[in-house]
Amino acid sequence: MARVCQVCGKGPQMGNRIETRGKAKYLGGVGTKITGKTRRQFRPNLQKVRTATDGGGVKTMRVCTQCIRSGAVRKAVQQKPFALPTAKKI
Numbered sequence: 001m002a003r004v005c006q007v008c009g010k011g012p013q014m015g016n017r018i019e020t021r022g023k024a025k026y027l028g029g030v031g032t033k034i035t036g037k038t039r040r041q042f043r044p045n046l047q048k049v050r051t052a053t054d055g056g057g058v059k060t061m062r063v064c065t066q067c068i069r070s071g072a073v074r075k076a077v078q079q080k081p082f083a084l085p086t087a088k089k090i
């Protein structure tokens with residue numbers, strides 16, 4: 001499912017966008033007034049992350065940043081490119 005964290009299940013939430021106008025009292029105005037309330041969606045910050053699985057494989061997942069920071073997901077370690085063996089000095 002799109003826009004849902006594959007670890008914790010966090011998805012979009014509904015909220016309000018509040019529009020105000022007027023000058024604040026501490027700036028010398030008469031105060032701000034609410035002139036509009038409309039519905040909006042708060043979407044989670046999802047990132048595509050290559051994660052390491054228990055079997056030693058790699059899987060790409062869409063994970064929220066909170067799960068990445070908390071350590072709920074283990075990132076896959078990139079392998080070093082192939083290197084030629086160095087010759088031993090005698």
